[in-house]
Amino acid sequence: MLTATMAALSPSALRFRHALRKPEAAQAECLTRVLGAVGGTAQADRVAGFGRIRTAREFQDAVPVSTPDALAADVERIARGEARVLTREPVLRFELSGGSSGASKPVPITRGLLGEFQSALAPMLHEVLLRRPAVREGPSYWSISPLGREQHRTSGGIPVGSAEDSAWFPRPLQPLLSRVFAVPGAVGQAPHVETCRYVTLWFLVRCANLSLISVWNPSFLTLLLDALERHGDRLVEDLEQGTLRPPGHVEGLGPSAWDALVRGLQGTRDVPRARVLRAVLREGLSSARPLWPGLALLSMWTDAQAAHAVAAACQRFEGVEVQGKGLLATEGVITLPLFEAPAPVLAVRSHFLEFADPERPAARPLLAHELTVGRTHAVLLSTSGGLLRYRLGDLVRVEGFVHATPCLRFMGRADAVTDLVGEKLSAARAGTVLDAALGTPRPVFAMLAPEWGSPPAYRLFLETDAPDARLEATAVAVERALGEGHHYRYARELGQLGPVRAVRVTHGARRYEARCIHLGQRAGNIKPVDLHREPGWTDWFARGTP
Template sequence: MLTSRRLLSVLMAAQAPSALLFRRALTRPEHAQSECLSRVLRATRDTVQTNRLSGFSRVRTAREFQDAVPMSTPDTVHADIESLKSGVPSVLTREPVARFEPSGGSSGASKYIPVTRGLLDEFHRALAPMLFDLLSSRPALREGPSYWSISPIGRKQGRTAGGIPVGSVEDSAYFPSFLQPVLARVFAVPGTVAHLPDVETCRYVTLWFLVACEELALLSVWNPSFLTLLMDALERHGERLAEDLERGVCRPPVDPHPDPLPEGEGIGTVLSRMRFGPRPERAAVLREVLRSGLQARLLWPRLALLSMWTDAQAAHSVEPACRRFQGIEVQGKGLLATEGVVSLPLFGAPAPVLAVRSHFFEFLDPEHPDARPRLAHELEQGRTYSVLLSTSGGLLRYQLGDLVRVEGFHHATPCLRFLGRADSVCDLVGEKLAATRVSTVLDATLPTVLGRRPPFAMVAPEWNPQAPPAYRLFLETDLPDVHLEEAARAIERALCEGYHYRYARELGQLGPVSALRVTEGARHYEARCIALGQRAGDIKPTDLHRQAGWSAWFSQQGAMRP
């Protein structure tokens, strides 16, 4: 316990200089952003991409940058990324690529984001003040270890054709190397867990270490449903876990995979590198907590904070995630993408604060898409914008596709609430169905028809060779089928208020909405997203998923239930 306190004090002190610089930058966002742009220009000058741009070497100001560099998307940088993957140097940035991070979109398609030393430094310019604010504003967090969710990498880790590593095994990889040993010692769960090849095994082993850690002070996850699924697994495997804690062993309740990982490691090999000593006192506590209703406060009396997404569609998953964590403070996360960090949470700010020292930002006004994008110091409170990002990793004027609303200002820097994806539009036959519209319809319709919004509700397209394509509503509810049918009809009526959707229905190009009952929706949703190429920690809840095939998936998972 004393060791954790000392290490966390060292960690906080190490973040203090960066936190101080960030605090000063909050009062002068225009100046901070000018420095970011200069750093990006230095990192990308004399590269393949900027040599294609006439006059780039003469760019100095934000306006000159906007005039000289076109906006980019995953599609427009795809060829350059492929060149980098094959080992071609100096394509996007002058620095070598340290690794690629796969980033799965809502459709399941994976992008590969190049990570350089300069990009990691920009991440740390946001993570350091965030971590300092956590530890200084909430002293209780310095009293014990923390859990930061780890996504199992499994078979996705490897190398590109050019020999560049793909994926990192721990979130601490975004911090400077000298801090990583300190972080490893204050994490309640060893980073080795990330080498396990499947989510269920990872979850069980994670729970072993979490339950063993009586002094746990912080739980940090991404998707709130990640926490719900973790606690569901604790309830499902609680007695087995108690036996393992008592005996000092760890027996994940899944069959070991016969195929080795790319590095030649199986589950047994990974587990052999971890320590599982007997913890009979924690086994007894777990059994008592399971009998009394599985409240986290009884398992972890010093748990002081939950950190998770709380905005956009993740908001629907917060309340279920918190049912077993009554009385524990929740802090919403900022907007952090694989490509870069947009905002970070600070206690006392009205919303996550723009990471003004990290990257160079521009903001498109969706109501005036042809207007020159605004800069950070030009944003207006209450307005909604789409984020453009330029980084030392080589992405220039890159459209993240994320919508944010300005909730206010911290000193002079805008505070941004994440609203959702600007590009989440499903267009099977011209209906142009946006995720924001589906979210509005579900929020207005489901509580009226079903009495409340179910723990899992999602709309997705379905293709039928014998009939027009249509959308299906997937609901987790115990209500009779008649209520599901009524919900589908109500949602159909609401969607028909949209011109393009109604026109597609009138032409017969699109079938009506139907409903399908699902069980353990969040768990099976996560499993398919992983099968589509996403990491567990990257998976976001969604009201509209653009990928088809969910009916077959949920039906198959239901048939497999014991």
């Protein structure tokens, strides 16, 4: 089966490898495709001379940089059922992206956009199967779409969310991949995260020859193993008895919904695997290797904020190789990992990409073939899904090249955004939340900042005489408001983030300035902020007056 999969992936992988030698030509083809997808739409009508654009320079001169907020009205028109708003193709579905303002942003998915994703995902999967033959020895676990995802439709009847993770891969591959995925994609549709985790583990523990685990944030894997330790005894009983009894699974679920999800899963006993799991639990789950002795590769984010969580995620998988993921957003794929590359390589056949200088925002962005090693850039994305010169909000640094194509390491968010585990909390969103929660006038000092911990969480630092009960109520209000953002709420549901806690401080402004200077800022340039991206403020404020 995997031989057939590799054969199906090979043509795309060969085209990608060839394009790495000629990135300028590959990107020119991407631009032509994007222009064709957008021509004849309401978006194109707003750009003078759109139909005459042929080159990258003409494109940059004619089309302004866009943001999620700038597209909101067009996305709403699409959601109501209007055609030819951003693209000529119909929108197949929406996927939710956090965006820089913290609110959920529906991203329109078209067949052309899926094709662009597949131009990167197919070579990426082919690379793993070709370079790491041990991965071909058993099924894989891929966590692509969120757990506990609820599907619905817009007022115009467009679905929100994909039904199966395999839907992101080329259509001919989907039946093959569905058969080699260790956990069916439908498991993620249960509305409760703990239910999803339990059923996921029910499948994974049964899969003795699991060869690959692919997740996004490493903390996702840590929490999954924590759930295995927490519910291990129940899983042993389910394996022995041929039952499936996720804790709390009936809450919020009608019998028909649950029956539809778990149909066919009951009645299959696996006593040998129950014995293995019991033995592993007896050792305190210090290692998961006895459960999956053939596990050959862990794929996860390893850059920027995610780097903090890699060691904990790998602790129970001693000796298993870790491959860092490339930069992939809901809006598009920027890079993909190659084993011999110094960093993930540009997905040069997928979308048209520009690279802006964050220090000189007015300067003309560079193109892929113009990049040089050591420079950091903000990514602008143009896709067949209708995004034109879209400011993605991510910073990348050029680490080297594969042939003539740049390798880019993700450095974090370009805008004032904290992103510990994928929650994407922006300063603008934090300011809006604090204005609503604190009222007028505000305390003399108020600031949100992240803190690493188990799990990491945000702290609300306040200089005020209000009683402790009032501080706690304010923290609850801030937490509730932040939870209106899709990615923050999802991180909280997964347990990747803890709740906001209030911390009373004294001499807030002075001590804030002192630490900013300690971090390297000049005193004259220091400004108060609603959201500071650096952790460590709790310890700093606890030290006393500087």
